[in-house]
Structures are given as C-alpha cells and as structure tokens.
Amino acid sequence: MKKYDAVIVGGCASGIAAAITAKKCNPKLNIVIIEKLPRLGKKILATGNGRCNLTNLGAEASDYKNPAFVRMVFEKYPPEKVVDFFGSMGLLTYEDSEDRVYPRSNMASSVLDTLRYEIDGLGIEVICDMPVTQIKKQGDGFCVNGEFFCKKLVIATGGKSSPSQGSDGSGYVLAKQLGHTVTRLYPALVPLTVRDNVKPLKGIRARNVELSLRAEQIIKKTKGELLFTENGLSGIAAMELASVAEESLESVKCKTFTDVDFLPEMSSEELVQYLLNVKKVKGYCDCDMLFAGVLPKQIGIEICKAEKLYSQNKKISQFTHSDILKVAEKAKKFTFEISGTKGFANAQVTSGGVTVSEINGLTMESKLCSGLFLVGEIVDVDAGCGGYNLQWAFASGMLAGENI
Numbered sequence: 001m002k003k004y005d006a007v008i009v010g011g012c013a014s015g016i017a018a019a020i021t022a023k024k025c026n027p028k029l030n031i032v033i034i035e036k037l038p039r040l041g042k043k044i045l046a047t048g049n050g051r052c053n054l055t056n057l058g059a060e061a062s063d064y065k066n067p068a069f070v071r072m073v074f075e076k077y078p079p080e081k082v083v084d085f086f087g088s089m090g091l092l093t094y095e096d097s098e099d100r101v102y103p104r105s106n107m108a109s110s111v112l113d114t115l116r117y118e119i120d121g122l123g124i125e126v127i128c129d130m131p132v133t134q135i136k137k138q139g140d141g142f143c144v145n146g147e148f149f150c151k152k153l154v155i156a157t158g159g160k161s162s163p164s165q166g167s168d169g170s171g172y173v174l175a176k177q178l179g180h181t182v183t184r185l186y187p188a189l190v191p192l193t194v195r196d197n198v199k200p201l202k203g204i205r206a207r208n209v210e211l212s213l214r215a216e217q218i219i220k221k222t223k224g225e226l227l228f229t230e231n232g233l234s235g236i237a238a239m240e241l242a243s244v245a246e247e248s249l250e251s252v253k254c255k256t257f258t259d260v261d262f263l264p265e266m267s268s269e270e271l272v273q274y275l276l277n278v279k280k281v282k283g284y285c286d287c288d289m290l291f292a293g294v295l296p297k298q299i300g301i302e303i304c305k306a307e308k309l310y311s312q313n314k315k316i317s318q319f320t321h322s323d324i325l326k327v328a329e330k331a332k333k334f335t336f337e338i339s340g341t342k343g344f345a346n347a348q349v350t351s352g353g354v355t356v357s358e359i360n361g362l363t364m365e366s367k368l369c370s371g372l373f374l375v376g377e378i379v380d381v382d383a384g385c386g387g388y389n390l391q392w393a394f395a396s397g398m399l400a401g402e403n404i
C-alpha cells in the first residue's frame with residue numbers, strides 16, 4: 001500500500017487550494033491529489049462564463065448559509081487573502097464595479113494554469129482518472145480505495161451540481177462512510193421552471209428587476225437581471241431563488257410563486273405618472289410602445305396582454321385612466337407560478353451538505369474523525385452569484401491546508 005502524509009480527494013478549487021497551502025506550509029509533506037476526471041480543475045474552466053469570477057471583495061460571512069461557521073473561516077482567509085494567494089503565484093486580477101474579482105487575462109484557463117504549474121513546481125503528486133469509492137479509518141490514518149494509506153485526508157469532492165464537471169455527489173457517500181451527516185440537498189443557482197407560458201418572452205432580458213418568491217408569505221427577495229427561457233426564468237435574480245424555491249415546493253402544501261417587479265426603482269404612483277405622460281405625448285403610437293421607453297418592448301406587450309388590454313393596431317390614446325392603473329400594477333407585480341428548477345444537472349451549486357456542527361470552523365477538521373478535513377462545496381455552505389462560492393472553496397481549502 002502506498003503511503004502519503006496527506007491524500008486530497010477531488011482536484012478542483014478547494015482541493016487544489018488545500019494541497020498547495022499544505023505543501024507551502026511544510027514542503028516535506030508527501031501529498032497526492034486524487035481526481036476522478038482525466039484532468040484537474042475542469043469546473044474552474046466553466047466558471048464566470050469562462051472568465052472565472054474567483055472571489056468577491058465584498059464577501060462577508062452574512063452572505064452565506066451558516067454564517068457563524070463561515071465567519072471563523074473568513075477571519076483567517078477573507079477575499080483579500082484569496083487574491084494574495086493567486087498574486088503570490090503570479091496571477092494578477094482586477095475587480096469590477098460589484099467587487100467581483102477576475103483574472104487580469106479575463107480567462108479562467110489562466111487561473112487553472114497558475115494552479116497546475118504551482119502544483120508541479122511544489123512537487124505535489126497528482127493521480128487523475130481515479131474515482132475514490134471507499135475510505136476506511138485504519139489505525140491513526142485512512143485507507144483510500146484499498147490502495148493508499150495517509151495520516152491526513154481531505155474530502156474536496158464538491159457537491160452534486162453540474163455532474164458533467166465531476167461533482168456527482170459521490171463525496172457525500174465518502175463523508176457518510178466516515179460517520180458524517182449530510183443535510184437535505186437542493187440545486188442552487190439554477191434556472192426556475194414555471195407553469196405559465198413564457199415562450200413569447202424567450203431570450204428576452206430585463207435588467208434590474210426585483211423578484212419576490214412567495215408561498216404562504218414572501219420567502220426571499222432578489223434583485224438583478226432576469227432572462228426568460230423556453231419554459232422558465234433564468235438570470236441571476238431568478239437563479240438565486242432556486243434552492244429556496246425547491247425547498248418551498250417540497251415542504252409547503254400551497255403553491256409557490258415569484259412576483260416580478262419590472263421597475264423597482266419607481267413607485268406605483270411614479271409609474272402611473274410616467275405612463276400617463278406617455279399617453280399624452282405618444283397617444284398616436286401603437287400600444288406596443290406603451291412601455292418601450294423603460295422595458296424591452298415584448299415585456300410591455302405581455303403586461304398589456306395579461307390585463308387583456310392588448311390588441312393589434314390599438315393606440316396608446318385608447319388606454320383609459322383605469323387601464324393605465326391596471327398595467328402599472330401588473331408591471332410592478334407580474335406573477336409566475338413556479339413548477340420547479342432545471343435541477344442538479346444545470347445547477348452551479350449545491351445547497352446543503354455535510355452539517356457544519358460536525359466540523360471545526362477554525363481548522364476545517366472533522367470533529368468526529370481526527371485527521372479528516374472537509375472543504376468546499378461538500379460542506380453545508382453556499383451563497384449567491386458573484387464569486388462567493390469560489391471564495392468559500394478557496395478559503396476553506398486554504399484553512400484545511402494550513403492545518404494539515
């Protein structure tokens with residue numbers, strides 16, 4: 001049986017960060033990363049639309065599920081430390097107006113190449129094409145796949161979102177083999193599906209909308225871009241509702257809806273005034289143009305249709321005061337009934353995971369099994385879009401690496 005000081009199971013964001021940090025802290029350590037795919041870091045290449053939004057300078061523990069736990073990790077590894085980690089390897093970054101950090105090259109491949117060359121340079125062994133299926137506690141260490149023995153073991157296998165990028169949920173089985181509890185899992189950051197017919201709006205984007213997810217009461221609100229798909233709602237504002245929408249559909253007996261405020265920056269009164277003015281100056285135009293100054297034209301048409309106030313060749317001047325009130329109200333609250341989400345196959349993140357009460361947030365070591373570390377998305381921590389999830393993956397990986 002081959003012996004190592006540390007085996008890292010899973011070679012993507014959190015596992016690589018753990019391996020590099022451990023080796024830098026103690027160059028004598030004999031470390032191997034075992035990855036099931038043919039190459040390391042496949043998911044990193046897909047992040048940030050190929051640009052890799054690797055952290056967010058504004059990320060705070062309160063942005064995440066289980067904030068008290070995340071706070072312990074971020075006290076040691078805040079976003080600036082993740083930027084420094086990459087800077088120390090020669091990767092320069094920049095941040096956009098929303099504090100999202102990207103590589104200077106704007107290419108996710110630069111992030112992965114930087115990590116891969118660092119792994120080579122430090123002499124960390126990598127075994128690819130090898131899924132880990134069994135881990136057994138053996139004396140004061142672990143036996144991995146019946147082939148490897150190590151004193152320290154890191155499970156960095158991700159969740160079960162985007163299985164085509166390797167994270168197929170097998171890590172939960174490994175964590176359970178070692179006595180850990182896994183909470184209920186939901187796909188997160190994934191498009192919603194709706195019961196309503198949204199085909200006429202397919203491909204249309206509305207910027208800066210406000211969404212309210214509601215069942216018996218409002219459950220969560222988001223702001224941002226909304227993108228209509230063939231059968232649902234995508235874009236950051238919709239995707240950030242996904243895990244709670246799934247949870248609601250499963251647990252609440254009544255139906256789940258999302259109300260869209262297409263113009264959250266305007267009060268209802270301001271919108272009515274705006275539309276009355278459009279009627280005054282543009283009364284001769286077709287009603288397609290009623291909202292065209294503030295929203296994509298097709299959305300305006302659907303708002304009028306929803307109030308049964310749309311017909312071809314109808315002029316804006318034909319809208320009565322009461323019609324204007326109705327369409328203004330609709331634009332402020334356009335309701336869709338949620339039927340589900342596009343599932344784990346399309347999700348960017350898994351919500352749920354190894355319960356945080358079983359992990360020491362100061363080290364990422366298991367409280368149940370000494371020498372075992374759990375990092376990244378496998379842990380019950382997740383957040384919205386904008387670099388937050390990679391921040392968690394890198395920070396928790398680095399903390400574990402330091403404590404190996």
Ligand SMILES: Cc1cc2nc3c(=O)[nH]c(=O)nc-3n(C[C@H](O)[C@H](O)[C@H](O)COP(=O)(O)OP(=O)(O)OC[C@H]3O[C@@H](n4cnc5c(N)ncnc54)[C@H](O)[C@@H]3O)c2cc1C
Binds near residue numbers: 015
């Ligand atoms: C399309 C997409 C875009 C995203 N964009 C962003 C973004 O821009 N910013 C951001 O912050 N977050 C983004 N995310 C989320 C982010 O990528 C993840 O949260 C992060 O990669 C999690 O890191 P991880 O190391 O914990 O797990 P993963 O990155 O999922 O890595 C787990 C690794 O373990 C391997 N593995 C799994 N099981 C086994 C096993 N049994 N044996 C051996 N190896 C195994 C997998 O093959 C994989 O390489 C995005 C996700 C997706 C899918």
